[in-house]
Amino acid sequence: DQQVKQNSPSLSVQEGRISILNCDYTNSMFDYFLWYKKYPAEGPTFLISISSIKDKNEDGRFTVFLNKSAKHLSLHIVPSQPGDSAVYFCAATPYTGNQFYFGTGTSLTVIP
């Protein structure tokens, strides 16, 4: 049972435009959400996180939005750069949890 879902396997965006990656979850016990970025032949690297007490968190070009009532989070990248081309995974965990639940990933291609 996939508790964290990324329904778009891939996304293509022009350089300089906004990339929006979406993620839905089903478990209302999830309190902490993260985005990881993965390049080929490398492990995932942490990008940005958000706690359930917030609805927005920014870090430079990256912003994560959380809509708890809809059980939905999104990652906005503005402006998108070719180096952002990678697979993006969202993950979630309960506050006292010991494991992350990962989505299946969205492959982002930023076209120069």
Place this chain on the structure above:
Amino acid sequence: DSGVTQTPKHLITATGQRVTLRCSPRSGDLSVYWYQQSLDQGLQFLIQYYNGEERAKGNILERFSAQQFPDLHSELNLSSLELGDSALYFCASSVGLHSSTDTQYFGPGTRLTVL
């Protein structure tokens, strides 16, 4: 470079065999997590060790086992291998016990191919 090392990078073996994957966490990290990523799947949590003790178990098969040694490195043992065990296996480490308070840093993974 995350500071987490995994060996080997690639492993090719036959059905029915047993393999051991190794992970060295970042310096100072006490938790080690193991994940499996099969084709077109997200990362599936297998098991967590904290300071030598098993602390959480996910979708880990009985044919699989893990341990964390006093020097904090960890090994994942996969036995009676089946074709479906072919996957990328990632190790991650973090400072503390809980996922919500610590970032997990991932190693580059071990690609296991079972023929």
